[in-house]
Amino acid sequence: MHVKYLPMRWKTGDNYCYVLSDDATKKSWLIDPAYPSDILPYLKTENKTEVEAIVNTHHHYDHSGGNADLLKLYKNIPVIAGKDSPNVTHTPKHGEVLKLGDNVQITAIHTPCHTQDSICYFAQDTKTGEKAVFTGDTLFISGCGRFFEGNGAEMQAALQRLMDLPDSTKVYPGHEYTLSNVKFSKTVLGPNNKALKELEDYCLKHEVVTGAFTVADEKLFNPFVRLTDPEVIKSTKESDPVSVMDKLRQMKNNF
Template sequence: MIQVARIPVLDDNYVWLLHEDASGETVVVDPGEAEPVLAEAARRGWRIGQIWNTHWHGDHVGGNAAIKAATGCTVTGPAAEAGRIPTLDREVAEGDSVTIGGIEAMVWAVPAHTAGHIAYHLPGEAMVFVGDTLFAMGCGRLFEGTAAQMWNNLQRLATLPPETRVYCAHEYTAGNARFAVVAEPDNAEIAARLNEVRALRERGEATVPSTIGRERATNPFMRVHDADGLARLRAAKDAFRG
């Protein structure tokens, strides 16, 4: 069994701390900074042995060096972005796998937000760590890729079992939900989720992880029928000020 701790860092990032009970192994996913992660691991008595990065952006790798120096951990990340993540020890790509204890995570190539972005899917645990590809009720901006790539990524993620928990890297759900209501004004599930998200945020509570089932029902980017539709949605969301 894997325990997962959510660690808020920077302005709106989440770092995920995974701990496999049987082996005692601990993995950090996308540490934007080091101190909160090291403090939480110490508080729990978990020894960090690995970092898994999804992409090169500083708010996902900024804590790598300090955590590695403090723990001696191994850093794994996308081979296609190795030149931009100098702390990498292991480069991985589509079809590779990583492990925490005896539990395997499959590496998926999900380019679009960045050219070499990857995700980590743990099928036996019904978990997927998606970085900045799929957000609760949204998707990542297309900084280095195309709408077609993002649409393909989201369609692939949509094939996962509906109970699969989706661990994204930002607390963007409130803004995404406000846009989703505009994108699909007749979707009652979106309207209900917007109210739920507002209540959670008013209490200072997190809105993630989500599930694949919830995203299929309430995420316009996962529900759109083709890449052209996603391109139009993404452009509208980029300009949205609601």
């Protein structure tokens, strides 16, 4: 399978759209194609792919705002998303498996908290073994989304579902927030976290971090999945994992 990231609103924002394609058939999903003008030149010139579906990780406009305009171009294709996205035609159940082309298998993972309709998509190439997860605004590299429609217990459960995926799964979040997340994570995880130091070095050399790190890396450098790390407990002055999660989010919001 092939994952192409397309930066959207790159001068004013930091959103990613992803084009997930099956190697054999070139059929593709457009994941969070919110700003068609940032995406269509690629689809028309470089990658004349057959778009099979529009897919949203959640209903926020900077993820779903392109659905209506894209449907005018790609008529009668499904819009796969949670219940609150515009033009949605199919909301997969938690654990439902969808197919793209010959070799890509995608499992829907419900992760309610940032929004109640948040769904992450875990893609596996059955031929090459490659694995990727599209995490929207639930999981960021070394961070997580704000709890707009949920609470700490829900985010803990959501992130646990993602951490239960195979360690080699590459993480593709909805925004490029890595550098600012690293600044916060350093204050929480302390100076001795080697993986976080390596992530910081990577960020200083690369504007784009998406897809460069895996679920295994998140377990090392993301404080929001390290709720029992003694450094995190020390920083939050909480010990119950849900209280640690709530406190971390509160600290990040005020950082």
